[in-house]
Amino acid sequence: MTSAQTNRMNIRYTDKRQRILDATMELIAENGLHNTPMSQVSKHSGVSAGAIYHHFPSKEVLINQLYLLEKQRVMDATFGELDNTLDYRQQFYQLLELTYGYFIRYPQKLSLMEQCANSPLISEDTLKAKLNYEQIAAQFILRGIEQGQLKDLNLALLMSLLFSQIVALVKLPSVGQPVTEQLKQQAFDCCWDSVSA
Amino acid sequence: MTSAQTNRMNIRYTDKRQRILDATMELIAENGLHNTPMSQVSKHSGVSAGAIYHHFPSKEVLINQLYLLEKQRVMDATFGELDNTLDYRQQFYQLLELTYGYFIRYPQKLSLMEQCANSPLISEDTLKAKLNYEQIAAQFILRGIEQGQLKDLNLALLMSLLFSQIVALVKLPSVGQPVTEQLKQQAFDCCWDSVSA
Amino acid sequence: MTSAQTNRMNIRYTDKRQRILDATMELIAENGLHNTPMSQVSKHSGVSAGAIYHHFPSKEVLINQLYLLEKQRVMDATFGELDNTLDYRQQFYQLLELTYGYFIRYPQKLSLMEQCANSPLISEDTLKAKLNYEQIAAQFILRGIEQGQLKDLNLALLMSLLFSQIVALVKLPSVGQPVTEQLKQQAFDCCWDSVSA
Amino acid sequence: MTSAQTNRMNIRYTDKRQRILDATMELIAENGLHNTPMSQVSKHSGVSAGAIYHHFPSKEVLINQLYLLEKQRVMDATFGELDNTLDYRQQFYQLLELTYGYFIRYPQKLSLMEQCANSPLISEDTLKAKLNYEQIAAQFILRGIEQGQLKDLNLALLMSLLFSQIVALVKLPSVGQPVTEQLKQQAFDCCWDSVSA
DNA sequence: GATGAATGAGGATTCATTCAT
DNA sequence: GATGAATGAATCCTCATTCAT
Numbered sequence: 002m003t004s005a006q007t008n009r010m011n012i013r014y015t016d017k018r019q020r021i022l023d024a025t026m027e028l029i030a031e032n033g034l035h036n037t038p039m040s041q042v043s044k045h046s047g048v049s050a051g052a053i054y055h056h057f058p059s060k061e062v063l064i065n066q067l068y069l070l071e072k073q074r075v076m077d078a079t080f081g082e083l084d085n086t087l088d089y090r091q092q093f094y095q096l097l098e099l100t101y102g103y104f105i106r107y108p109q110k111l112s113l114m115e116q117c118a119n120s121p122l123i124s125e126d127t128l129k130a131k132l133n134y135e136q137i138a139a140q141f142i143l144r145g146i147e148q149g150q151l152k153d154l155n156l157a158l159l160m161s162l163l164f165s166q167i168v169a170l171v172k173l174p175s176v177g178q179p180v181t182e183q184l185k186q187q188a189f190d191c192c193w194d195s196v197s198a
Numbered sequence: 199m200t201s202a203q204t205n206r207m208n209i210r211y212t213d214k215r216q217r218i219l220d221a222t223m224e225l226i227a228e229n230g231l232h233n234t235p236m237s238q239v240s241k242h243s244g245v246s247a248g249a250i251y252h253h254f255p256s257k258e259v260l261i262n263q264l265y266l267l268e269k270q271r272v273m274d275a276t277f278g279e280l281d282n283t284l285d286y287r288q289q290f291y292q293l294l295e296l297t298y299g300y301f302i303r304y305p306q307k308l309s310l311m312e313q314c315a316n317s318p319l320i321s322e323d324t325l326k327a328k329l330n331y332e333q334i335a336a337q338f339i340l341r342g343i344e345q346g347q348l349k350d351l352n353l354a355l356l357m358s359l360l361f362s363q364i365v366a367l368v369k370l371p372s373v374g375q376p377v378t379e380q381l382k383q384q385a386f387d388c389c390w391d392s393v394s395a
Numbered sequence: 396m397t398s399a400q401t402n403r404m405n406i407r408y409t410d411k412r413q414r415i416l417d418a419t420m421e422l423i424a425e426n427g428l429h430n431t432p433m434s435q436v437s438k439h440s441g442v443s444a445g446a447i448y449h450h451f452p453s454k455e456v457l458i459n460q461l462y463l464l465e466k467q468r469v470m471d472a473t474f475g476e477l478d479n480t481l482d483y484r485q486q487f488y489q490l491l492e493l494t495y496g497y498f499i500r501y502p503q504k505l506s507l508m509e510q511c512a513n514s515p516l517i518s519e520d521t522l523k524a525k526l527n528y529e530q531i532a533a534q535f536i537l538r539g540i541e542q543g544q545l546k547d548l549n550l551a552l553l554m555s556l557l558f559s560q561i562v563a564l565v566k567l568p569s570v571g572q573p574v575t576e577q578l579k580q581q582a583f584d585c586c587w588d589s590v591s592a
Numbered sequence: 593m594t595s596a597q598t599n600r601m602n603i604r605y606t607d608k609r610q611r612i613l614d615a616t617m618e619l620i621a622e623n624g625l626h627n628t629p630m631s632q633v634s635k636h637s638g639v640s641a642g643a644i645y646h647h648f649p650s651k652e653v654l655i656n657q658l659y660l661l662e663k664q665r666v667m668d669a670t671f672g673e674l675d676n677t678l679d680y681r682q683q684f685y686q687l688l689e690l691t692y693g694y695f696i697r698y699p700q701k702l703s704l705m706e707q708c709a710n711s712p713l714i715s716e717d718t719l720k721a722k723l724n725y726e727q728i729a730a731q732f733i734l735r736g737i738e739q740g741q742l743k744d745l746n747l748a749l750l751m752s753l754l755f756s757q758i759v760a761l762v763k764l765p766s767v768g769q770p771v772t773e774q775l776k777q778q779a780f781d782c783c784w785d786s787v788s789a
Numbered sequence: 790g791a792t793g794a795a796t797g798a799g800g801a802t803t804c805a806t807t808c809a810t
Numbered sequence: 811g812a813t814g815a816a817t818g819a820a821t822c823c824t825c826a827t828t829c830a831t
Binding site: 426427428429430506509510512513514515516522526546548549551552553555556558559560562563564566567570571572578581582585586588589590591 | 710723760761764769
């Protein structure tokens with residue numbers, strides 16, 4: 002087998018794998034974790050049922066991996082995009098903006114995460130791995146504490162409070178409350194007031 | 199039918215209905231919304247499969263009603279228990295304490311609510327009814343605004359921010375962070391800082 | 396128990412029995428033999444489920460008896476109403492008119508009979524009893540043969556041919572063909588031509 | 593996919609589909625439309641329960657399709673076999689013979705058709721499609737009228753009268769009357785007399 | 790490796806019948 | 811006798827997974 006062939010196959014392999022993951026997320030966001038049979042994933046992704054099981058040993062594993070992958074992507078798209086030339090408070094607001102914007106842009110991803118977060122389908126191992134991905138968030142919070150910008154409290158607490166408030170904001174429209182630019186800024190202020198020193 | 203008979207029947211009726219609801223909640227909290235077949239609800243509640251359908255026309259309705267009932271109960275057990283002789287800030291902290299305590303005491307209920315909140319099984323009607331039950335919360339927030347204790351922001355926003363933070367606190371142990379009395383008080387302060395004027 | 400009491404009870408008994416039979420027929424005609432649960436018969440007749448089983452040992456028996464009863468009623472309402480002062484041919488046409496009119500007036504009855512006629516729910520015994528009820532028809536046909544008005548053929552054949560054609564006429568609208576007075580008379584002529592000498 | 597593969601698959605596909613249809617017809621004729629669970633169809637056809645649903649989306653659709661298919665087959669086996677070198681009256685008698693013979697040879701098919709004809713399981717669409725299949729009968733009748741052989745009456749009426757009489761003849765044995773060759777010929781004459789000019 | 794038809798255990802729901810009151 | 815809640819076997823259908831091709 003030539004290196005070109007290997008390469009092409011990897012591309013294809015990744016391609017199929019990604020198509021499966023994409024289809025799964027779309028369907029789960031649309032129809033729910035349990036109204037998404039593998040047969041639909043197959044149809045929607047254009048990958049045959051058998052081939053899906055070549056990439057993922059079971060539906061459970063597929064969903065766990067999807068969940069982790071998306072977790073990673075949110076972290077990258079938010080903490081990974083921070084402008085280090087800004088001061089801490091500005092970075093804090095930038096983080097809120099990035100996170101809020103990400104979920105507004107990809108509402109499916111929030112839907113997926115929320116459904117998975119409370120599902121017994123997600124394994125302990127996955128939850129542990131998820132915590133690892135959140136290290137980058139922990140470091141950001143820690144820096145804030147060290148700089149005297151944030152309350153000197155438990156890291157996990159601060160992260161949870163922060164994330165939960167952003168999600169609450171993103172979901173406001175789902176309880177009938179549209180989010181204007183002004184409302185968003187006010188919410189961001191609440192977040193800051195919640196954890197700032 | 200004598201009044202005694204009526205009474206006995208109502209007791210029985212309520213009894214069975216309640217046993218079904220209780221069993222359903224326990225099983226959903228334990229195994230998840232979709233790993234809870236009606237046959238298990240039947241076994242666990244001691245009510246035959248057919249009889250469940252005398253009380254609830256379908257699994258969907260059963261779960262929707264259960265969700266609403268529990269929503270109502272949380273509201274009663276929290277906002278309903280506030281001590282009106284206290285000043286606003288004290289009531290605010292009492293509310294946090296009551297809500298936190300309720301979910302710590304009945305972790306199943308939080309599990310149920312979180313699973314339902316993101317499930318397509320919950321109907322639009324149920325969500326509307328849920329909003330109604332939350333009127334009492336809205337009034338509490340409104341009072342805080344009028345008294346100048348809370349930020350003069352959108353009601354739905356303040357409620358969502360508040361509730362999401364309490365839930366985040368209750369779930370801290372599930373991300374490996376035990377909650378001490380001190381941590382709890384600090385979290386409550388964050389909540390207050392988040393929304394207070 | 397006084398005779399008056401007995402009498403009253405019989406009236407009631409018959410009344411309930413009849414209400415059950417009526418409800419059953421209406422529901423079967425409306426929803427079909429197998430979309431008619433006993434619970435609906437109970438609701439529609441106003442007779443409790445338990446009481447129905449006091450009058451009929453099973454759904455099967457109920458339907459068999461209903462079928463026989465209605466068979467008897469058609470025979471009474473048709474052959475039983477013939478005007479003996481008319482000549483044979485006139486009586487023949489009167490019979491067609493009566494039978495056609497009966498089923499047009501009570502379409503539920505035809506629906507019931509057709510559903511039952513081809514159902515394994517109807518027992519051999521019921522079918523035999525049905526043949527007995529048709530003796531009156533056999534006699535009418537026989538008279539026609541003796542008078543040289545009808546073909547001298549097998550009785551069962553003539554009866555079947557006749558009855559099947561009337562039913563075919565009654566059901567014409569169900570295949571999209573309305574029945575005018577003229578069409579009806581033409582159909583009657585066909586019947587006559589079919590079996591007349 | 594090679595052409596041989598395609599061919600083999602089609603054979604198999606048709607084979608399984610046909611086995612399901614065959615089993616369904618046999619069971620319905622034997623036990624009735626509503627005493628024929630899909631599990632029995634599965635056992636009797638040798639096709640797994642799930643696989644049946646690959647071929648037919650529901651029991652209802654299965655039965656509707658079976659009904660239509662059989663309707664089509666009767667039409668083919670009767671009107672499709674007429675000898676056009678014969679004169680009209682001879683063809684008429686040939687048609688009676690073919691139809692009678694078909695149902696005597698396949699009594700299950702008559703049982704199926706009669707059960708379906710009066711069942712709410714059969715959809716409006718199926719009934720419309722059935723009417724289409726009967727066009728060939730309508731043409732045959734029309735030709736008879738044009739040639740002055742049949743009464744100049746409504747097409748639907750003549751068809752219904754004719755078909756109902758043949759069915760009545762086929763079912764004579766079920767009311768205890770065996771059909772001899774002579775009786776059959778006499779019945780055919782009745783049919784002819786019924787509609788001939 | 791890829792396909793997608795096939796499997797069959799498991800799920801929600803119905804309903805004839807019973808029986809405690 | 812009357813009631814109607816309760817029973818639970820039976821039904822239709824789904825879907826994760828496998829495997830012959």
